[in-house]
Amino acid sequence: MRVIVVGAGEVGSNIAVSLAESHDVIVIDVDPEKVDELTYSNDILAIEGDGTSLETLENAGIAEADMLIASTDDDETNLVTCGTAKTVGGVFTIARTRNTNFFKTWTKSEDAFGVDFMVSTNLLTANDIVRVVGLPAAIDVDPFAGGLVQMAEFEVTAESEIAGQTVEEADKFEALTFAALVQDGDVVIARGQTRIEAGNRVIVIGSPESVQSFSRTVASPESSDEARNIVVVGGSDIGYHTAKLLEERGIEPRLIEQDADRGRELAEDLPGTIVLEHDATDTDFLVGEQIDRADAVIAATDSDEKNLLVSLLAQNIGVQRTVAVVEEGQYAGLFEAIGIDVAINPREATAEEIIRFTQKGQVENLSLIEDRQAEVLEIEVDEESVLTGRPIRECVTELPSDVVIGAVTRDQEFIVPRGETVIEPGDHVVLFVATDVLSPVMDLV
Amino acid sequence: MRIRVDWRVSCRLVGTILKWLWVPLLFPLGIALYDGTALLPFVLPILGTVLLGFGLEQLTDERDLRAREAFLMVSLTWLSIALVGAVPFLLAGEGTLAEPVNALFESMSGITTTGATVIVNFDRHSRAILMWRAVLQWLGGLGILVLATAVLSQLSVGGAQLMETESQTQDVNKLTPKISETAALLWKLYIGLTGLQVAVLYGLHLVGYAPEMTLYDAIAHAFTTIATSGFSPRGDSIAAFSPAVQWVIIPFMAIGATSFVLLYFVFQGNFDRLRNSDEFRFYVAILGFFSLGVGGMLFANGGPYTSLEEIARHAIFQVVSIVTTTGYASTDFNLWSAGPKHLLFVCMFIGGMAGSTTCSIKTLRWLVVVKAFRRDLFTAASPSAIRPVRLSGSVIDEETIRDIYAYTLVSLVFFILATIFVVLDASRVQLTVSEFEAMSAAAATFFNIGPAFGIAGPLESYEPFPRSTKLVMTFLMWVGRIEIIPVLVLLTPSYWQS
Numbered sequence: 001m002r003v004i005v006v007g008a009g010e011v012g013s014n015i016a017v018s019l020a021e022s023h024d025v026i027v028i029d030v031d032p033e034k035v036d037e038l039t040y041s042n043d044i045l046a047i048e049g050d051g052t053s054l055e056t057l058e059n060a061g062i063a064e065a066d067m068l069i070a071s072t073d074d075d076e077t078n079l080v081t082c083g084t085a086k087t088v089g090g091v092f093t094i095a096r097t098r099n100t101n102f103f104k105t106w107t108k109s110e111d112a113f114g115v116d117f118m119v120s121t122n123l124l125t126a127n128d129i130v131r132v133v134g135l136p137a138a139i140d141v142d143p144f145a146g147g148l149v150q151m152a153e154f155e156v157t158a159e160s161e162i163a164g165q166t167v168e169e170a171d172k173f174e175a176l177t178f179a180a181l182v183q184d185g186d187v188v189i190a191r192g193q194t195r196i197e198a199g200n201r202v203i204v205i206g207s208p209e210s211v212q213s214f215s216r217t218v219a220s221p222e223s224s225d226e227a228r229n230i231v232v233v234g235g236s237d238i239g240y241h242t243a244k245l246l247e248e249r250g251i252e253p254r255l256i257e258q259d260a261d262r263g264r265e266l267a268e269d270l271p272g273t274i275v276l277e278h279d280a281t282d283t284d285f286l287v288g289e290q291i292d293r294a295d296a297v298i299a300a301t302d303s304d305e306k307n308l309l310v311s312l313l314a315q316n317i318g319v320q321r322t323v324a325v326v327e328e329g330q331y332a333g334l335f336e337a338i339g340i341d342v343a344i345n346p347r348e349a350t351a352e353e354i355i356r357f358t359q360k361g362q363v364e365n366l367s368l369i370e371d372r373q374a375e376v377l378e379i380e381v382d383e384e385s386v387l388t389g390r391p392i393r394e395c396v397t398e399l400p401s402d403v404v405i406g407a408v409t410r411d412q413e414f415i416v417p418r419g420e421t422v423i424e425p426g427d428h429v430v431l432f433v434a435t436d437v438l439s440p441v442m443d444l445v
Numbered sequence: 446m447r448i449r450v451d452w453r454v455s456c457r458l459v460g461t462i463l464k465w466l467w468v469p470l471l472f473p474l475g476i477a478l479y480d481g482t483a484l485l486p487f488v489l490p491i492l493g494t495v496l497l498g499f500g501l502e503q504l505t506d507e508r509d510l511r512a513r514e515a516f517l518m519v520s521l522t523w524l525s526i527a528l529v530g531a532v533p534f535l536l537a538g539e540g541t542l543a544e545p546v547n548a549l550f551e552s553m554s555g556i557t558t559t560g561a562t563v564i565v566n567f568d569r570h571s572r573a574i575l576m577w578r579a580v581l582q583w584l585g586g587l588g589i590l591v592l593a594t595a596v597l598s599q600l601s602v603g604g605a606q607l608m609e610t611e612s613q614t615q616d617v618n619k620l621t622p623k624i625s626e627t628a629a630l631l632w633k634l635y636i637g638l639t640g641l642q643v644a645v646l647y648g649l650h651l652v653g654y655a656p657e658m659t660l661y662d663a664i665a666h667a668f669t670t671i672a673t674s675g676f677s678p679r680g681d682s683i684a685a686f687s688p689a690v691q692w693v694i695i696p697f698m699a700i701g702a703t704s705f706v707l708l709y710f711v712f713q714g715n716f717d718r719l720r721n722s723d724e725f726r727f728y729v730a731i732l733g734f735f736s737l738g739v740g741g742m743l744f745a746n747g748g749p750y751t752s753l754e755e756i757a758r759h760a761i762f763q764v765v766s767i768v769t770t771t772g773y774a775s776t777d778f779n780l781w782s783a784g785p786k787h788l789l790f791v792c793m794f795i796g797g798m799a800g801s802t803t804c805s806i807k808t809l810r811w812l813v814v815v816k817a818f819r820r821d822l823f824t825a826a827s828p829s830a831i832r833p834v835r836l837s838g839s840v841i842d843e844e845t846i847r848d849i850y851a852y853t854l855v856s857l858v859f860f861i862l863a864t865i866f867v868v869l870d871a872s873r874v875q876l877t878v879s880e881f882e883a884m885s886a887a888a889a890t891f892f893n894i895g896p897a898f899g900i901a902g903p904l905e906s907y908e909p910f911p912r913s914t915k916l917v918m919t920f921l922m923w924v925g926r927i928e929i930i931p932v933l934v935l936l937t938p939s940y941w942q943s
Contacts, residue, residue: 267831
């Protein structure tokens with residue numbers, strides 16, 4: 001497949017690098033430095049130019065391209081790029097937008113702007129935040145098989161019940177599979193005798209109920225079972241959508257916004273949210289409003305620094321969990337190192353969503369683990385698959401050892417994968433696969 | 446001092462309305478012809494009002510209505526129709542209505558849909574004159590809504606607040622792109638509902654459930670039910686008719702006090718608007734709550750009623766009649782004990798839905814007051830919280846809330862001042878009026894309800910009050926109907942000065 005990526009920022013380069021393994025990738029950017037950097041460090045053709053110009057697109061071979069991904073930081077540029085590309089031919093266009101109005105227009109009329117698939121960064125980020133907040137101690141949660149299966153990543157703290165136990169001892173859940181541990185940044189496949197240490201991260205795949213109950217085991221004893229008392233700081237678009245999604249879940253969140261006019265606007269648009277107009281870095285105010293008793297504080301202002309400060313303040317006064325939005329991708333790790341429970345980077349989420357979409361066809365859905373050291377992917381098995389028609393115990397012998405069968409669904413029902421389970425054609429299987437064995441595994445299944 | 450208000454424009458438009466008053470006058474004229482009673486009381490006003498109308502139209506060619514002229518126009522329209530409406534009573538010269546102040550009182554009570562009467566003996570009046578009272582009320586019922594839609598909603602000040610709040614929740618202005626079309630739609634709905642009630646009432650008579658309900662009665666009562674106004678050509682009001690008639694009238698009064706915009710959507714088959722209307726639910730809850738309260742007290746007190754059906758009927762009828770500001774009586778509630786009587790008194794301050802034919806403070810305002818107060822309690826505990834007040838999902842702006850608070854407060858102040866006046870004026874002429882009677886008479890006229898308690902009770906008359914009190918009450922009915930603000934604006938010196 002020939003793919004043109006317009007915009008070599010964080011999102012664009014991430015996508016380009018990821019797709020370059022199996023596709024022809026051409027990147028267009030106005031910044032010559034970024035173009036050079038990509039050309040030298042990857043097997044990618046990089047062109048300097050403006051993606052909204054037909055000439056540049058033609059230079060990049062738009063007529064022969066199968067897919068165009070417009071991923072600059074500017075919404076209008078992305079939309080115009082897609083529109084321009086559509087004038088040439090049948091290329092499939094993907095656009096990244098921040099402004100949710102564009103996304104709303106597009107979902108109502110899918111031909112709008114000449115865009116075939118649109119990723120709304122802010123909405124996507126808000127969704128990620130709400131999923132993570134819904135599970136105590138989770139850092140990452142992704143749904144599979146239409147929500148029947150969940151992949152979740154948890155941080156194991158010293159107070160956690162499973163700290164020091166082996167996987168075998170910790171595995172007390174019917175519909176849950178331990179996929180892997182992340183130890184010092186390395187992904188290790190979970191075996192029965194693998195010991196879970198404090199500071200590790202553990203990746204599990206299972207039914208949403210079992211993941212929910214497992215999360216309670218991982219979480220420290222004083223954390224509440226269900227996060228209901230949630231505070232969103234910052235009335236940014238992400239903050240707004242987070243509050244709205246929480247409202248839809250029947251939670252009445254509190255939202256702190258410093259600007260009076262924006263606060264009023266939010267209060268009018270969010271009937272189920274209590275909007276507070278104040279500076280969230282005022283500790284007296286936070287304690288006065290009993291923010292210290294919140295189950296989670298989500299820092300979603302427009303500034304990374306402020307998000308960090310707010311999260312640290314919140315932790316300082318005793319908030320259970322802090323989630324921070326980090327626009328600058330390279331800070332995300334730093335945030336988590338300092339002690340923020342979850343740092344969510346909208347650009348990374350966007351790149352992941354676009355990569356996920358481009359992989360469609362081969363896999364139903366996927367999730368990237370720890371800088372792409374591993375992937376969790378969902379496939380629909382057919383007659384030819386090595387998994388079909390035999391008990392799992394037998395077919396795993398043909399798969400590389402860095403693969404875990406996490407869950408199986410058949411006719412919209414969850415099936416716990418056991419040694420004797422026989423997978424039938426049409427079943428959906430959620431696999432955990434280390435990236436270095438990805439291609440051979442994909443060939444087999 | 447230079448006058449900034451172009452009163453000629455207002456008078457010109459009032460003239461345009463007066464010019465057409467001959468059409469409704471034809472109705473009682475027809476009855477007079479049929480009955481062979483005096484024609485002069487109607488022929489003369491027909492000629493007079495047409496001449497007066499044309500005369501006023503000659504004042505100016507300017508037709509552009511600005512805020513100041515609109516206030517004057519609305520106020521003058523009601524006043525001038527009341528004056529013209531009094532002429533047939535004077536000319537007929539029958540009974541108490543032959544007296545000028547009484548005639549004006551009765552006419553103002555009619556056009557403002559109050560329903561307070563000075564008639565002592567109904568037998569002394571011709572059917573044509575009694576029908577004229579009903580026609581006046583029918584005109585007054587929707588007239589205010591149409592005027593408010595057509596005139597006030599185009600202006601964004603003071604008196605338009607009612608329509609402002611409604612346009613936020615009900616999209617009054619958006620029924621059709623043109624206000625004249627909206628007005629025509631409302632009239633069609635109004636005429637249709639009136640026709641339906643005539644058919645039902647006379648139908649009851651034809652099948653034998655309402656022996657007293659002649660075609661004349663059916664028409665006269667339909668005119669004053671949907672208009673929630675309450676004049677009846679019978680001295681006994683609705684108590685003169687069978688229980689079946691009373692039951693039928695209850696829903697029609699309730700419909701008259703329901704927002705016509707909602708009714709319009711219901712007739713379009715769109716019931717969601719009705720279901721999702723916070724105000725409608727509040728209105729129904731109030732009717733239910735007070736009906737249960739009054740019914741429960743009547744049941745507990747034993748009282749004059751023998752069956753549960755009778756208690757239920759009178760409790761529901763009286764509560765609906767007072768809350769909707771209709772003012773019909775199905776029984777002499779003057780004879781009730783203090784408990785249910787006081788509950789009914791409280792009902793006088795409620796009113797029906799905004800955008801209906803009803804008067805008083807109206808459920809929309811009460812609902813906003815309740816919601817805003819609840820919000821204020823919340824923000825008292827949490828000062829940084831921003832909590833907009835919502836009605837049926839949409840946000841009401843703070844300015845409108847302030848207007849509504851102000852209106853409610855001003856109404857209550859008016860009521861208190863009126864009560865004091867009634868007490869003082871009655872004691873001046875040594876008329877015995879208790880405080881409760883005075884309060885209820887002040888509320889019944891100012892909130893356009895009609896019957897009060899005691900001296901001005903449902904089967905009594907306002908005739909015994911001194912002339913000065915009746916004149917003040919005439920003024921109260923006038924201000925109450927046009928929602929105070931236009932008149933108050935007229936009374937401020939700065940309105941007239943530059």
